[in-house]
Amino acid sequence: MYKDKKRxxxxxxxxxxxxxxxxxxxxxxxxVTQGREMxxxxxxxxxxxxxxxxxxxxxxxxxxxxxxxxxxxxxxAWRYRASNKKAxxxxxxxxxxxxxxxxxxVPILVIIVLAVITVISTHALDPYKPLDSKxxxxxxxxxxxxxxxxxxxxxxxxxxxxxxxxxxETPINFTITSDAPMNAFWIPALAGQVYxxxxxxxxxxxxxxxxxxxxGVSSNISGDGFxxxxxxxxxxxxxxxxxxxxxxxxxxxxxxxxxxxxLSMPSRDTQKTEYVxxxxxxxxxxxxxxxxxxxxxxxxxxxxxxxxxxMVH
Amino acid sequence: xxxxIQQFLFGRLTLSDFVHEPIMAGAGFAMVGALFVALIALTYxxxxxxxxxxxxxxxxxxxxxLMYIIIAVIMLLRGGADALLLRSQQALNGSTELLNADHxxxxxxxxxTIMIFFVAMGFIFGLFNLIIPxxxxxxxxxxxxxxxxxxxxxxxxxxxINAPLIVGEFxxxxxxxxxxxxxxxxxxxVGVDYWIWSLQIAGIGSLLSGINFFVTIIKMRAxxxxxxxxxxxxxxxxxxxxxxxxxxxxxxATLGMLSLDRLMGMHFFTSGSxxxxxxxxxxxxxxxxxEVYILALPAFGIFxxxxxxxxxxxxxxxxxxxxxxxxxTILSYxxxxxxxxxxxxxxxVNTFFGIMTMIIAIPTGVKVFNxxxxxxxxxxxxxxPMLWFMGFITTFTIGGLTGVLMxxxxxxxxxxxxxxxxxxxxxxxxxxxxFGIFAGVTYxxxxxxxxxxxxRLGKYAFWFWITGFIVAFTPLYILGFMGxxxxxxxxxxxxxxxxxxxxxxxxxxxxxxxxxxxxLQVAYSIITRDQxxxxxxxxxxxxxxxxxxxxxxxYNFAVIPEVxxxxxxxEDKKKHHxxxxxxxxxxxxxxxxxxxxxxxxxxxxxxxxxxxxxWAMVVGLLGVVIVLIIRLTSDDTxxxxxxxxxxKRESKKGAV
Numbered sequence: 022m023y024k025d026k027k028r029x030x031x032x033x034x035x036x037x038x039x040x041x042x043x044x045x046x047x048x049x050x051x052x053v054t055q056g057r058e059m060x061x062x063x064x065x066x067x068x069x070x071x072x073x074x075x076x077x078x079x080x081x082x083x084x085x086x087x088x089x090x091x092x093x094x095x096x097x098a099w100r101y102r103a104s105n106k107k108a109x110x111x112x113x114x115x116x117x118x119x120x121x122x123x124x125x126x127v128p129i130l131v132i133i134v135l136a137v138i139t140v141i142s143t144h145a146l147d148p149y150k151p152l153d154s155k156x157x158x159x160x161x162x163x164x165x166x167x168x169x170x171x172x173x174x175x176x177x178x179x180x181x182x183x184x185x186x187x188x189x190e191t192p193i194n195f196t197i198t199s200d201a202p203m204n205a206f207w208i209p210a211l212a213g214q215v216y217x218x219x220x221x222x223x224x225x226x227x228x229x230x231x232x233x234x235x236x237g238v239s240s241n242i243s244g245d246g247f248x249x250x251x252x253x254x255x256x257x258x259x260x261x262x263x264x265x266x267x268x269x270x271x272x273x274x275x276x277x278x279x280x281x282x283x284l285s286m287p288s289r290d291t292q293k294t295e296y297v298x299x300x301x302x303x304x305x306x307x308x309x310x311x312x313x314x315x316x317x318x319x320x321x322x323x324x325x326x327x328x329x330x331x332m333v334h
Numbered sequence: 335x336x337x338x339i340q341q342f343l344f345g346r347l348t349l350s351d352f353v354h355e356p357i358m359a360g361a362g363f364a365m366v367g368a369l370f371v372a373l374i375a376l377t378y379x380x381x382x383x384x385x386x387x388x389x390x391x392x393x394x395x396x397x398x399x400l401m402y403i404i405i406a407v408i409m410l411l412r413g414g415a416d417a418l419l420l421r422s423q424q425a426l427n428g429s430t431e432l433l434n435a436d437h438x439x440x441x442x443x444x445x446x447t448i449m450i451f452f453v454a455m456g457f458i459f460g461l462f463n464l465i466i467p468x469x470x471x472x473x474x475x476x477x478x479x480x481x482x483x484x485x486x487x488x489x490x491x492x493x494x495i496n497a498p499l500i501v502g503e504f505x506x507x508x509x510x511x512x513x514x515x516x517x518x519x520x521x522x523x524v525g526v527d528y529w530i531w532s533l534q535i536a537g538i539g540s541l542l543s544g545i546n547f548f549v550t551i552i553k554m555r556a557x558x559x560x561x562x563x564x565x566x567x568x569x570x571x572x573x574x575x576x577x578x579x580x581x582x583x584x585x586x587a588t589l590g591m592l593s594l595d596r597l598m599g600m601h602f603f604t605s606g607s608x609x610x611x612x613x614x615x616x617x618x619x620x621x622x623x624x625e626v627y628i629l630a631l632p633a634f635g636i637f638x639x640x641x642x643x644x645x646x647x648x649x650x651x652x653x654x655x656x657x658x659x660x661x662x663t664i665l666s667y668x669x670x671x672x673x674x675x676x677x678x679x680x681x682x683v684n685t686f687f688g689i690m691t692m693i694i695a696i697p698t699g700v701k702v703f704n705x706x707x708x709x710x711x712x713x714x715x716x717x718x719p720m721l722w723f724m725g726f727i728t729t730f731t732i733g734g735l736t737g738v739l740m741x742x743x744x745x746x747x748x749x750x751x752x753x754x755x756x757x758x759x760x761x762x763x764x765x766x767x768x769f770g771i772f773a774g775v776t777y778x779x780x781x782x783x784x785x786x787x788x789x790r791l792g793k794y795a796f797w798f799w800i801t802g803f804i805v806a807f808t809p810l811y812i813l814g815f816m817g818x819x820x821x822x823x824x825x826x827x828x829x830x831x832x833x834x835x836x837x838x839x840x841x842x843x844x845x846x847x848x849x850x851x852x853x854l855q856v857a858y859s860i861i862t863r864d865q866x867x868x869x870x871x872x873x874x875x876x877x878x879x880x881x882x883x884x885x886x887x888x889y890n891f892a893v894i895p896e897v898x899x900x901x902x903x904x905e906d907k908k909k910h911h912x913x914x915x916x917x918x919x920x921x922x923x924x925x926x927x928x929x930x931x932x933x934x935x936x937x938x939x940x941x942x943x944x945x946x947x948x949w950a951m952v953v954g955l956l957g958v959v960i961v962l963i964i965r966l967t968s969d970d971t972x973x974x975x976x977x978x979x980x981x982k983r984e985s986k987k988g989a990v
Contacts, residue, residue: 046805053833054812061748061815069748076745083735086699090731093706098724101645103713111711115648124703125654128696136689139742143688146744147681202515203611205676205751209817213747216677218612219514220605223678236829240751240819242508244520245435248824311605 065235065256066211067228068146075142082131082138148215148225151194158192161185162304165197165204165217165239167287168246173276173304177266180276180296180303182284185254188262189232195225200285200307202243208254210235217241220311229256246289269295276303345947346524351502355437357419361412362499391925393478394888396782398485399463403775405492406456409448412496414842414849416445421806421839427832428824438823439506440525444495446509447529451536452492454629454763457771459488459540461632462547462571464782465774468879468886469565471556471895476549478923479965484543486933491536494940498528502944505529508821510618511592513603513611518596524944527596531940534589537582544578547571556878558897565877565900566655570635573663574628580667581624588617593943612677619670627666630762631659633770634701637723640773641705643875644720645712648901651704658697658704665694675743676750684743691741695734702727717873718792722773725800729765733758736811754814757807764803772799772852777873783859784884785866791855798848806841809834876904889920889975892984917980921972928965932958 064070101108144150151158162173173180187193197206199217207214211227217239229235239250257265274280276296281303300306354362376382389397419441423432433441463481467474475481498504505525507516516526551572555564564572591602592614601609642649649655671679671687705727714720736758740746749755780786813834818825825831859866871880881903882890893916899905939954941947965971975983 042801046801046808049837050808050812050834053809053837057816057830059812059815060817072744072748075742076739076748079739079742079745080735083738087731087735090702090706090727093703094724094727097706097709098714098716101709101712101714103646103715108713109711110646110713112647114711115650115652115708116654117651117707120707121651121654121700121704124700125696128699132692132696135692135738135742139688139692140685142742142744143685144681146747148747149678149680202520203512207751207817207819209748213744214676214750215747216674218677221612221678236817236826238817238819241512242439242515242821244506244515245439247439248435248822251826314601314606 060210060235064210065230065233066208067152067230068148068212068226069210070230071142071146072213075138075146078138079135082135085131086128146213148212148223150226152192152226152228154190154192154228156191158194159188160194160196161187163195163197163206163217164304164307165199165201165206165243165250166285167201167244168249168289169284169291170206170237170239170250170252171284173298174266175298175301175304177270178298178301179266179269179272180298181269182294182296183252183291184293185237185252186262186265187229187254187256188259189229189256191259192226192228195227196304197223197225198304198308200310203241204239204243204250205241206237207240208235208237211254214240220308222308229254232256232258244287246287249289249291270297272297275299278303278306281306342949343947345942345945345950347501347945347947351524352500354499355434357433358437358499361415365496365499386927387925390930391482391927393482393923393926393929395463395467395475395478395481396886398481399460399465400782401485402456402460402463402488405489406453406460409452409456409492410849413445413449413453414846416441416448418839418842418846420445421835421842423823424825424835425832425839427827427835433823435823436503436506439508439821440498440504442821443505443508443511443525443529444498447505447533448495449763450509450625450629451533452488452495454767454771455536455540456488456492457775458574458629458632458767459484459543461636461771461774461778462543462575465778465879466547466550466568466571467554468781468882468890469568469877470551470554470559471878471891471897472550472554473889473891473894473920474554474923475546476554477546479926479929479971480542480546482926482929483932484539484546486930487539487542487936488536490933490937490940491532491534491539493937494528494532494535494944498525502528510622512618513592513595513614514605516592517604518599519604527593527944530589530593530596531943534586534593535936535940537585537589540578541582541586544575544582548575548579551575556895556897559902562653562656563897563900563902565635566638566649566652566659567632567635567877569656569659570631570638573659574631576663577624577628577631577666581621581628584617585621585625588614588621591617597943597946615674615677616670619673620667623670623673624666626762627662629767630770631662633726633767633774634659636770636774636777637705637726638708639875639877640719640723640777641708643777643873644717644723645709645714646874647708647712648876648904649704650707650710651700652900654700655704658700661697662694665690665697669694672741672743672746674750675746681743688741688743688746692738695738695741698734702731717776718787718789718796719773719777721793721796722769722776725796725803726765726769726773729761729769729800729803733761733765736761749814751819752814753810753818753820756820757810757814760807760810769799772796778879780868780872780884781879782885783863784868785859785863786868786872787859788855788862788866791851791858795848795851795855798844798851802841802844802846802848804841805844806838809838809841871903871907876901878903881906887983889922889980892917892920892980917977917984919977920975920980922975924971924973926965926971928961931961935961 062073064073160175164171169183171182172185197215197217199219204217205214206217211229215223215225233256235254237252237254272295274294274296277299376385423438426432502524505511507521507526511526511529514520551568594600595602601607603609603611603614638649669687669691672691675684740749776787776792813831818831868884870884878895935954935957938950942950942954
């Protein structure tokens, strides 16, 4: 009797300690998390919203399997502990068609549902798909460099380095390449990422809900200054955007081929800058640079053949 | 002329390559120092002959297995120290200068590569060697000499990956070294070459091992053991080595092409002249995804043995388990693209690979339910291996959930390359593979040592590990939601991520304490071994390896067992079956120093390729070929233990 009591006390202390540690961990996590931005769960753009919903739906479906697993694991392990003499012992109960059919069947059903969701969502949220909107889209050409981002606005005839201004509620059509190792272009508040690769052009379409500032990064390692590959996106009213674009168009900085070459040299902590776009072909030029063996690209882009350009797309 | 001679002798190696920053130099000195102490100790205790005869030249898989595990443990310490540095850097975030970007990138590249190739692979090959032959009632592997070659190639790779601590630098291109970052233009130094040749040499060893164990399992099972009677661990290893045989050649070819790009200026993966870096990404993952299952399947097998033994019950749904394993094996070749949904492949392509990935969750889920129901109506004892099992199901299920999340391409766009992804794969590799390895090592330890590991220290280790694991990786999931990407050596302090990185760092320290308890557990158990001696079958287990002595004799079985059912040993025990002592002579392989010699020549070749030393490459390659010719033309490779000698050894049962 006495021994039993002591044993119970011992288990009680252990369980109490475990609960204490768990609360400590949870408390610490809440403390270091509160008030921080969680753009993936708190999206600010059409696409990111749908991606967040997709994440929540998938998690919910997964829980259909995860929760029973957790309950069964701990209940069965506890119930059939060797010291529990009341539990049945059937050493040869090692197969049961009905039960096995259930746990082949339930995951299959869950995955069928998820597969349907995948077919629909993958096409609906294809980053290459232009967004439906009555507003005329704004095009931005994105070039990842060592180690900064160049954003070219061909319609506005301007370019920026390491920051991006966009009008709100307007589709933004990004075309993305790299004049450096592979990077990934990611603005978590607006949409999931797409790779930026030398000699290739990828696409991403986003639309911001309202006015705000969101951070963007490269999420793919690209060398020494990789941590510097971050920028802010400012989503603003249409009129503010037009005003800013006009102002940037009067910048003293001219983005010519020579200036582009200078800018594309490796550098860290590059300041935010605006440029007036002098050469409209810079984006294609950046891609074509990787279409020839190194050092053999003697002719400027304007002379490149139309057939070469098709390869890009 | 002098410069030419120097160039010929040392390639691009110069004295300045030995100069390192303090942290690396410290690690390098510590390594060389430890080696030096070991050499002095060997000389002082006159153990050189013992080392040479009993270990280095041994072809006994049990010895080779133990050597694999020793290397894996040392590499676990190295990789763990790397992890601690990485998290410290991020927790400090520049408030104290710890590592510069270049050094930080070398460390995460080394951490990933070492943990996969030299810790996880080392442990699983160690366990294959220790257990597979006796589990199928065999005396040896199919090709004992090849087995030794595999091990020494693995050891040569291990030396190459640690050499940058002393001379040169390591790759900064991540554990999979995507070009163009890993190409000549952006990484002209020796770093990427160290990475390539370490993996190339160790990888060929892995491929040879894969072939060896495939043939062993197919051809050397005890008479009567049909495929559907094999213990589930054997099935899981069969799946794993099948994957090795078809995946590792892809790695060899991919690394080969990358090294041609680097050594000879070719253009497989550079965009100029029609090369394409996307090809590399596809190829490396066509190997890389199966690699995940090469590691995970044996862990599944271990847990299947553990849960059955400690529930005192047959594994639930054996046939389901086998078919689930086969399904996972095949499916794992069809999902590689899910590692780069963000590359801009069309929606149809992404949909296909997303759904294929989800389908793997089905057989995996079935296995989880079968494991849980193995405990149902059993008598469960919560020994350390069983605790690892409970920890495994918990963490692996969470990892499975986050994995399914990322298998949906549009959701993956928000998780890819973020710390969410990092948390996910650590959930799978630590919670799945590493916990499985620990369960396996604790479970089979008494078989090979003749005494049990201390349970109390083992349980302390487990609780520190599991708590540390939760504390280290939950913050990374949260950081992923905050948009934190992997591999950042610094970040904008205004984002407020420090707190989470500090918590994660505390988790790493807790895991470190867990590892310390494991080392203590092993040391303490060895010291107090006389009180913990066990017989053949300390756990009341079910499979054949437990019917031999602990530790087993060189030849495992004096009389090869006959098999008529699965769980043969369990059935035999019920019938009080006694093997008839009609001994006959046993052929065993002679020791051979040629395996280590091949390893040595491969190492020389690797050094030559890395530092552009032509003569070293030629001598290394010729050396391997010549040694192989010598070995393959020799007939004197086996010796016979006579029936009388076997009888004599068997009568000394229990003696160690």
